[in-house]
Amino acid sequence: MGEQKRKEQSKDIFIFGKKNYKFMLIGLAFIAVGFALMSGGGSDDPNVFNPEIFSFRRIRLAPTLVLIGFGIQVYAILLNPNKKSKSEK
Template sequence: MAKKDFAFGKENFIIIAVAILVIVIGFMLMSGGASKDGVSFNPEIFSTRRIVIAPIVTVVGFMIMIFGILKNSKNNKVKE
């Protein structure tokens, strides 16, 4: 059976999967803070979790994604 030539190796796919998981966690941390009746103001939307921690987690996830895409796979050899 012939080996398929993928652009990424197994390690790249694992890094990308971890990055997606971190990004999803970041967006989950941003969620919530809605008012109970839909009209009144809820100051919980300005919590530290939503305006500091969640964006940092999300940006770290995107940085991991970039690393996973750009990382050179060990099993990819350049053919001349």
């Protein structure tokens, strides 16, 4: 009987819940979009300056999205998956 109980306890034990993984994927998407927006703007010729590297998208928007994504990741890690929300009670 003890062996059966141990098998039930060790079955499907995850550190994070479904809600945690959902927020992690959302955070990862924010980070990926931020880095994609940050890319580009360089010049093939080192003697030619391209002012596009200082655009709003690369200087403000993309780093903001990356930081928001990291914030969502921290929230996803700290979120308690076993806590019931008020709507679930």
